[in-house]
């Protein structure tokens with residue numbers, strides 16, 4: 273049993289993309305509590321700085337770095353700022369739902385326009401490739417690295433209205449499995465955490481005005497509730513530690529049992 277997480281990934285430098293909010297912020301906070309030095313990446317520098325302040329207030333070490341993971345020039349500048357890192361969490365991603373005004377607009381694939389596909393593929397797949405490609409050479413040279421990508425059950429099970437998003441996330445899983453096979457002998461592991469629906473962002477806002485909101489949506493979840501942004505963080509720390517040296521090429525669901533592991 274792990275009784276003390278306080279130095280579990282001590283001495284490691286970790287970058288979490290899109291960690292100015294949500295799941296990424298929670299993973300970054302947990303990694304800092306587990307002893308890592310954190311780089312907080314976000315499109316929005318203000319959000320990143322706020323998370324850095326939270327980590328520092330707890331006695332941890334963190335730095336902000338603004339960058340768009342989809343833009344190779346921006347990623348290049350980010351790497352120049354951070355230098356080599358040991359742990360990369362590809363968390364930035366989105367595209368589950370298109371929002372129209374205050375209402376959820378669910379769009380079937382037949383109703384989408386091709387120009388809507390590219391941004392979804394770019395943030396959920398191409399961004400993962402750019403950031404991983406940029407940080408991997410130093411990990412290989414140093415003989416140690418952890419790459420973790422946050423994906424979605426839309427890409428494992430397949431969900432209505434999330435077809436292109438699911439395709440991008442499934443591709444990120446395929447990428448991770450293939451890369452794991454390439455780099456395992458050089459001390460680098462590559463895994464994914466697959467999430468179910470989280471009570472976060474717009475969903476959390478909608479729940480504020482509807483007391484039954486979560487219960488209705490959680491019927492398909494054996495644990496009986498939707499996810500919280502903290503739920504994946506302990507597993508993220510574990511997978512990015514020395515303890516997970518023999519764990520690679522895997523996709524771990526953190527989804528309240530919504531879709532059994534394949």
Ligand SMILES: NC(=O)c1ccc[n+]([C@@H]2O[C@H](COP(=O)([O-])OP(=O)(O)OC[C@H]3O[C@@H](n4cnc5c(N)ncnc54)[C@H](O)[C@@H]3O)[C@@H](O)[C@H]2O)c1
Nearest residue numbers: 290292293294295314315340341363364365424467469470
């Ligand atoms: N929220 C869910 O229900 C859910 C479900 C399954 C999977 N996921 C996945 O979990 C991950 C985190 O989701 P979330 O809901 O916490 O995210 P979020 O929408 O709260 O975004 C987190 C942060 O990412 C930043 N960001 C967005 N695009 C970026 C870019 N191109 N470069 C850098 N930063 C960027 C945003 O500014 C934001 O601060 C994503 O990969 C998402 O696909 C989320």
